[in-house]
Amino acid sequence: MDELVVRHAGVEDRGRITELLLRSWGSTIVVAHGVRYDAADLPALLAERANRVAGLLTYASGVDGLEVVTLDAVERNAGVGTALLDAAAQVASGKGMGRVWLITTNDNVDALRFYQRRGMRIVGIEPGAVDESRRLKPSIPVVGHYGIEIHDEIILERRLPPG
Template sequence: MVRDVEDGDRAWVREVLAGAWAGTRVVVRGRSRDAAGLPGFVAVEDGRRVGLLTYDTGPTGLEVVTLNAVEPGIGAGTALLDGARRVAAEHGLTRVWLITTNDNVDALRFYQRRGMRITAVHPGGVDRGRLVKPAIPLDGKYGIEIHDEIELEATAAGVRIRDGAMTDIPAVLGLLDAATEWLVSLGRTGQRGTAPHSTNPRRLAAMAAWVSAGHLHVAEVGGRPAGALAVGTAPDYVPSVAGPELYVNLLVGSRAHRGIGGLLLGHARVLAVRRGLPLLRVDCYAGGDRALAGWYERQGFTATDPFTVGDWPGQVLQQRL
């Protein structure tokens, strides 16, 4: 069983962290945090606390800051990692990630066998971390000198987000058609109109261009497309901004899979941060009760510039990363 860390666990949490990390402060990518004060999970077996995971959340996803199986070999680490992926999905975060060290070959095997991929190696990352925390040892497991940080990641539970392909275009157009039909059934025809997208040559051409440029990303549930995201540059009809940005050109999700839109927005944040882009923008329909603009605001965006295209009222929103 995995449960949240409770007040009664705090002394035990500090003990576990101090024993495994030479203190409760953990340095990752040069950033020092007191892991004892972070949210986390405890793995429990027959009433015993057998594992601990602490985590932090941000625009790049849910970061596993520490993971310790107090009693190895009984599945505590796997259960804790699964818990992190579930919480990430509940928070609308697409990515679970962590940093380990170059000597931690057992952990590298463990994480990769559970679906995590190595996405970056930061040479000298631990060496730089010692400037912040001198207690970090020089020698690690198997007599390996500790110098480098290795970054691994996985997607949130139940969802896979991948690059879009030409073969995805019919399914994505189908998602847009279904969204339009739902809006029409509610009498909300101002947002997307009433015509199907799948028969619109301009929409088809835009999809093909996004795929060719690597801008289309597809969320899969059970191997089937459940949502789509396209990111790139801002369209001509919205006010420009000074400085670099990533723009959300398309966001659509299946109503059968609640939260897909938020997960895809989380993926857009990850893409922006990886590219060194400090600003994420999007625009949406702003007519009627502004329900869609309100949804983006609940996702952490701030409304900036209203605009109109013909008689269609729009709203630009942004989020600093």
């Protein structure tokens, strides 16, 4: 298998990023914790194997750390998500940030397992937050993975060593 390379995305990657977001999320618009993001406009890390996109992570930087807005592994169970999450932690450390954090929804049990196995901890739950987010993005489904109704946001973080 060819080597996996993770790199910062450039303007020349915008078309591929938009295509992947549309395929994975149905839109480039992502809503979390009351904020509406256009993920195609955010800084991004691309994972590539043999010049093909293997995964994408978009993020927002703030005073409270580096927020992972989207994470998509095109190649499943091949280390892509882990490599992207580790690269995001390196970006955060390089900016002097103390944590990488993200939000997932209560139905996304596969993501909860993935993130916790990579050192992230649940640090908060916002009951009804997804119901509120539907006001900003009505296309958010009511029922998600495994037939679970989607209502709540779960906040996870990975604390980074001082740097």
